Amino acid sequence: MSEYPVDLEAIKRHFRQDHFAATSGVEILELKQGYARTSLTIEERHLNSVDILQGGAIFTLADLAFAMACNSGGRVAVAINTSLSFLRATRSGTLVAEATEVSRSRRISTCTVHVTDEQGTLVALFQGTAYIKDEPFPPQEAQS
Amino acid sequence: MSEYPVDLEAIKRHFRQDHFAATSGVEILELKQGYARTSLTIEERHLNSVDILQGGAIFTLADLAFAMACNSGGRVAVAINTSLSFLRATRSGTLVAEATEVSRSRRISTCTVHVTDEQGTLVALFQGTAYIKDEPFPPQEAQS
Amino acid sequence: MSEYPVDLEAIKRHFRQDHFAATSGVEILELKQGYARTSLTIEERHLNSVDILQGGAIFTLADLAFAMACNSGGRVAVAINTSLSFLRATRSGTLVAEATEVSRSRRISTCTVHVTDEQGTLVALFQGTAYIKDEPFPPQEAQS
Amino acid sequence: MSEYPVDLEAIKRHFRQDHFAATSGVEILELKQGYARTSLTIEERHLNSVDILQGGAIFTLADLAFAMACNSGGRVAVAINTSLSFLRATRSGTLVAEATEVSRSRRISTCTVHVTDEQGTLVALFQGTAYIKDEPFPPQEAQS
Secondary structure, eight states: OOOOOOOHHHHHHHHTTOHHHHHTTEEEEEEETTEEEEEEEOOGGGBOTTSSBOHHHHHHHHHHHHHHHHHTTSEEEEEEEEEEEEOSOOOSSEEEEEEEEEEEOSSEEEEEEEEEOTTOOEEEEEEEEEEEEEEESSOHHHHO | OOOOOOOHHHHHHHHTTOHHHHHTTEEEEEEETTEEEEEEEOOGGGBOTTSSBOHHHHHHHHHHHHHHHHHTTSEEEEEEEEEEEEOSOOOSSEEEEEEEEEEEOSSEEEEEEEEEOTTOOEEEEEEEEEEEEEEESSOHHHHO | OOOOOOOHHHHHHHHTTOHHHHHTTEEEEEEETTEEEEEEEOOGGGBOTTSSBOHHHHHHHHHHHHHHHHHTTSEEEEEEEEEEEEOSOOOSSEEEEEEEEEEEOSSEEEEEEEEEOTTOOEEEEEEEEEEEEEEESSOHHHHO | OOOOOOOHHHHHHHHTTOHHHHHTTEEEEEEETTEEEEEEEOOGGGBOTTSSBOHHHHHHHHHHHHHHHHHTTSEEEEEEEEEEEEOSOOOSSEEEEEEEEEEEOSSEEEEEEEEEOTTOOEEEEEEEEEEEEEEESSOHHHHO
């Protein structure tokens, strides 16, 4: 398994092309090796039927940070399992998701993501497991 | 803990007001007590940066079915924990999420959701736990 | 990736050598390809400090069924992630865990395990994800 | 919901009566409000059929720390959902599980547990959700 050079700027550019995250309003704040931060400013379209931030919006926010953190090693990492705990209902303001790769073996990357509100209160806790392929990330065609 | 009458049509109408699910293109197919089905027809906006259905879109699809199933008892049920396994990458077509309440105690509802493609292949497996409150669902103000 | 012949009897014999499961009282009932059943008869040593079946005993019961189901393909499968929901407190009797491999790709096996009591009531729900290696199971040295 | 006085020593004594954890060799190291540590020294009886620490033994170690942390508030907390990721195979030595209550609402306690080996390497990551009852912990009869 050869190692590939890691180009964090190319990885960040690549994730800006995530259609669902972008149209959902998730923004990329930061990317370092094994670490990423994203944010979401809550609008009416993110709420559920009782006017609380919908679970899918929180998931999308956390999942993008997770995807960036586990792909920041320069090889394709594919999500296989995620766990998400909802700790506190939220209605407005900007949330930040902070993903940290807590373990990385040859084939498996495990990340935790903390989602906090503007007061720094933890509103959701996410854990993600990804399978690491023998392919460079970003994919070659996407870099040109 | 008094029981409330269950009005499945009112519950269905209520979930049609879920902003994030609706703007994400998730549709409600069916609701019975302890059971719900939703669907999502994949468009370009649902893809991620490598043109595969984004995890957040799958979560939103499964989560709405889960929310409907655990609220179908006529009392407010709030999601506290979810687990989502991605089994197969998908790029097009219509996915269906089928939620079944596998256990319901006084306070806790547990549901499993199977997400399948048009061939009936399982593409994602979701498990959700909700906390049941002493409040009628849909909330009174929403019914008027 | 070459395929290996599957010897279900050898796989069952191999899992009888699981020290922790055996000393915990977990018994093997059945093994088919992609399917396994185990049982546990509750004794005082399996209870927790409030005389309810301890979570670790339920996990051990479900995990052995999971391990057998995902290794029943004849290649080594290593658990990477598990989720366990406790649905009902149990104090006595015999529990049965039934594991089904719901999805198997080249590298990932996903199983669900239902744990039921003597009345057939679901008392716990388990989901497991395993990574599949390019090695035969049981390992060669263990077969001799 | 009245609050109950918290007696950490009584809580610790109570958890020493957890039959399954005790007979499995799990030891209690420390208990503070919202925080607990347990340990397990690996013996042959804790191994699985390929001589690696069995998943059920790791779960039992982590689960006791989780149970202590979420019950340390002086009210009965019952586990409803757990997630466990296996990060690294272990064969010998002493493992330590460190549980932290990351969120506590009126009804729900959420804890993360880090399991590390003697080198401080993370070998497993556990997340637990508990439902908090209106009852003092330890239960009254157990204190006498």
